[in-house]
Amino acid sequence: MWIKAVSQPTLGKMTSDYKRFSGNDMFALYPQLKTQREGAGSFEAEQTSSAKRLAVWIRERKPGYSLPDYQLSAGAWTLMHSAKPGMGLLSWTRVSISTPAELETHPYTASPEEMASTVKTAARLYGAGLVGIAPMNEAYVNCQAPQPDPQSKQDRQPIDIVFEDVDVPLVTATKRVIPKKMKWVVAIAIPMDIDLLSRAPTSLGDAATALGYSHSAFVVSSLAEFIRGLGYQAIPSVNDTAQSIPFAIDAGIGELSRLNKLVTPEYGPAVRLCKVFTDLPMAYDKPIDFGLVEFCKKCKKCAEACPSRALSFDDAPSFKTRGPWNNPGHEAWFEDSYKCFEYWQRVNSGCGVCVASCPYTKGAQAWIHEAVKATASIAPTTDGVFRVMDNAFGYGKQHDPEKWWTNDPPSGGRG
Amino acid sequence: MTMMYEGGTLTIITRKRPWWQWVLAFAWLLSEVLLLQTALASMKEEEYRAGSICWIALIILATAGVIAWLRQRGFRWPDESGREH
Numbered sequence: 001m002w003i004k005a006v007s008q009p010t011l012g013k014m015t016s017d018y019k020r021f022s023g024n025d026m027f028a029l030y031p032q033l034k035t036q037r038e039g040a041g042s043f044e045a046e047q048t049s050s051a052k053r054l055a056v057w058i059r060e061r062k063p064g065y066s067l068p069d070y071q072l073s074a075g076a077w078t079l080m081h082s083a084k085p086g087m088g089l090l091s092w093t094r095v096s097i098s099t100p101a102e103l104e105t106h107p108y109t110a111s112p113e114e115m116a117s118t119v120k121t122a123a124r125l126y127g128a129g130l131v132g133i134a135p136m137n138e139a140y141v142n143c144q145a146p147q148p149d150p151q152s153k154q155d156r157q158p159i160d161i162v163f164e165d166v167d168v169p170l171v172t173a174t175k176r177v178i179p180k181k182m183k184w185v186v187a188i189a190i191p192m193d194i195d196l197l198s199r200a201p202t203s204l205g206d207a208a209t210a211l212g213y214s215h216s217a218f219v220v221s222s223l224a225e226f227i228r229g230l231g232y233q234a235i236p237s238v239n240d241t242a243q244s245i246p247f248a249i250d251a252g253i254g255e256l257s258r259l260n261k262l263v264t265p266e267y268g269p270a271v272r273l274c275k276v277f278t279d280l281p282m283a284y285d286k287p288i289d290f291g292l293v294e295f296c297k298k299c300k301k302c303a304e305a306c307p308s309r310a311l312s313f314d315d316a317p318s319f320k321t322r323g324p325w326n327n328p329g330h331e332a333w334f335e336d337s338y339k340c341f342e343y344w345q346r347v348n349s350g351c352g353v354c355v356a357s358c359p360y361t362k363g364a365q366a367w368i369h370e371a372v373k374a375t376a377s378i379a380p381t382t383d384g385v386f387r388v389m390d391n392a393f394g395y396g397k398q399h400d401p402e403k404w405w406t407n408d409p410p411s412g413g414r415g
Numbered sequence: 416m417t418m419m420y421e422g423g424t425l426t427i428i429t430r431k432r433p434w435w436q437w438v439l440a441f442a443w444l445l446s447e448v449l450l451l452q453t454a455l456a457s458m459k460e461e462e463y464r465a466g467s468i469c470w471i472a473l474i475i476l477a478t479a480g481v482i483a484w485l486r487q488r489g490f491r492w493p494d495e496s497g498r499e500h
Contacts, residue, residue, distance in 0.1 A: 198461070365456035368449060394464030403461070 002374040003265050005286040009249045010293045011256040011317055011331060014139065018329025021243060023142035023158065026325045026337040033323075033338055046345050054348040064202025064401030065348070073203045076210035076413075083217040085145060085240035086176060090221060092169035092236075097229040107231025116282040119186055119227065126222040127215050127412070129191035129271060130264055132251025132285040136183045136277065138163055141242040145176060161241060169235050176241070179233060181279045186223065187244070187251035189264055189271040190215045192355075193413035194363050197270055198399040200352035201307070201343075209350050211413045212272030213238060220274045232280035243327075244273035252285040258296040258303060258333045259311060259354050265290045265373060268360030291377035292360075293317075296333070298383045305357035305396060308343035310336040357396035359387065436487075443480050447473060 034043040057065035083089040100107050110118065120131040144158035160175045170177035196208035220236035227234035235241070245262050248254060254264035254271075263269045265288070303311040312322075312333040321328045325337040344351055355361060362369040375382055390396065419426045450473040457466035 194460075363456070363460035363462070365460055366453045367456075368453045393462070393468055395462060399461045 002377040003288050003290045005252060006289045007286065009246075009256070009287040010289050012246060012249060013331045015319065015329045018139060018327075020139060020141060020143040021327040023144045023146065024324065026341045028146065029325055030338070030341050034342075037338075050345045050348055057348070064199055064204050068405070069203040069207075069401065073207040073210050076207050076214055079214035080210065080217050080238070083221070083238065085237065086171040089217055090236050090238070090240070091224075092171050092176070094228045095221075095225055097225045099228070100231040112281050112283040115280060116285075119223070119280065119282060122226050123186060123188055123219060123223050126219045126226075127190065128188040128219050128223075129267060130189040130253045132187045132248070132253045133282045134185045134187050134247045134250035135284055136185055137246070137250065140246045141178065142240075145241060168233055178235065178277060179279065182233065182235065182277045184278050184280060184282050184284075185247045185251070186276040186278065186282075187248040187253055188216070188219055188223075188274050188276070189248060189253050189262070189267065190219060190274065191267045192270040192272060193409070194270060194361065195399075195404065195407060195409060196413065197352055197356050197361070199401045199404055200356045200398065201347045201349045202401050203349055204401050204404055205352045205356070206349045208270075208413070209272070209352060215412075216272050216274035220276050223276050224278075227276065227278050227280050230280065232278055234280070235277040236274075237277065238272075238274045242275065242277075244275055247275050248273050249287055250285075252288045255288065255290065255292040256317075256332060257292055257358075258300065259358065260332050260335045261355070263292050263296075263358065263360050265360075265377075268358050268362065269355045270358075270361045290373070291380050291383075294380040295359075295376055295383045295387075299359060299387045301387065301390065301396065302354040302358050306340075306354050307347075307351070308336075308339040310338075310340040310343070311354060353398075356398075359390040359395065362395070443476065446476055447480070450476065 031043045034046065035041075054065070054070075058067050058070055061067075079089070086092050089095075116133050119133075120128075123131045141163075142161055145161055146158055159173075162175055162177055163180050164170075164177045165181075166177055166179050167181075169179060169182075190212050192208040192212045194208075196204055196211070199205045200208075216238045217236075220238060224234035224236035237244075245256065248262050249256060253273075254262040257263040257269060259269055261269050262271065262273060264271055297315060300313060303309075303313050312335065314333060317331050317333045319328070319331055320334065322334045322336045323338060326332075326334045340351065360373065372386055376386055419428070450469050454466050454469035454473055457463070457469060
């Protein structure tokens with residue numbers, strides 16, 4: 001009732017100069033930017049000192065960085081690290097499932113609403129927290145993908161991602177082809193483990209991210225095979241190939257926030273996003289409005305909590321980008337990813353403080369949080385009071401890393 | 416209901432509660448349940464400050480409710496000689 005379906009997203013309006021993103025995110029840009037800003041060798045020096053610092057922290061058993069803490073995160077990455085876009089788990093074509101023809105039957109048909117329901121149910125079973133169906137929007141798809149094999153003779157030239165009138169997706173050494181008939185996107189949010197996330201920024205906090213990614217790889221690869229088994233084409237994608245956030249917004253999973261990340265009404269920003277492109281006809285969902293943008297305008301808790309001061313303190317979102325890591329031509333609270341990523345090197349972790357500190361990131365056990373979210377949505381005048389209370393009640397502070405190992409984690413880390 | 420014994424006569428007075436007292440009692444009970452649930456859940460989720468605040472609020476509200484209930488029943492605190500005053 002307090003989550004309203006709307007015709008247009010509440011934030012993220014695009015202008016005519018919007019272009020498909022190059023795919024050059026901070027991971028790709030950082031070494032070059034570091035060198036530009038601090039001179040030759042600065043990136044390598046930073047990596048060396050970061051590795052040395054980590055070794056000392058592990059040896060000294062710094063809370064959140066002991067060997068079990070560090071390896072908990074490393075272990076959780078296993079599935080995601082073996083999932084390379086376009087191959088293996090994330091193959092763009094059938095891996096092993098039987099096609100309807102092999103089962104001597106026809107592709108499955110049903111009404112778009114029934115199809116959507118069937119696919120959402122399957123996704124939920126595989127581990128999706130939230131699922132929505134969005135129309136394909138070529139603007140959200142990156143124009144290039146990084147070369148998957150660093151030893152490739154292609155000299156690490158990026159691979160073009162193109163849309164063509166073909167029957168099946170195509171992955172070659174020079175291009176990736178998405179069939180134009182793929183007009184549906186199953187957008188998926190995987191909830192992160194709040195217990196681990198509340199230990200950010202440490203290796204334990206990282207484990208929540210790692211687990212979220214590995215769950216994502218499992219969910220999209222399973223769902224893509226399921227769809228292929230029904231007789232249709234499917235492309236599974238985690239962070240690769242396209243921007244997950246705009247698809248998730250269009251699919252009604254959440255709204256764009258001050259973090260420049262998706263915030264969902266159910267899990268706040270504590271989700272990992274992934275998607276499956278398909279030609280299986282389904283009923284589309286609509287974007288939602290649960291009062292988040294108005295809340296973000298007043299709150300600013302994430303920006304205050306951010307240790308590297310990377311998040312925007314602007315009262316309202318704008319079209320003003322902060323660097324080449326931002327894709328211009330759309331409205332947002334843009335972040336300084338350079339500062340963010342530099343801090344990651346200092347703490348040897350993917351931080352996550354902004355996500356953990358967001359007032360929408362709450363454990364699922366206390367009923368009161370649902371009532372607060374609903375009230376904030378219906379009566380935005382209460383936003384300021386809730387923001388003050390969130391601080392007064394001590395939410396968003398780092399939990400004791402050492403205590404995590406004495407807790408009984410929920411099965412599969414969905415606390 | 417109030418009971419009085421005076422001069423060998425027992426008088427029982429029954430009063431119908433006004434509607435607003437029922438609303439107040441329901442709101443009190445609802446708040447107590449919500450505070451108790453939040454306090455327990457917060458402690459379990461390691462939100463100790465939130466949990467403590469809820470426990471304190473719960474105890475204050477419970478005490479206020481009991482006092483209001485006793486007063487409504489015409490309860491008198493005994494004086495030093497043990498008689499009601």
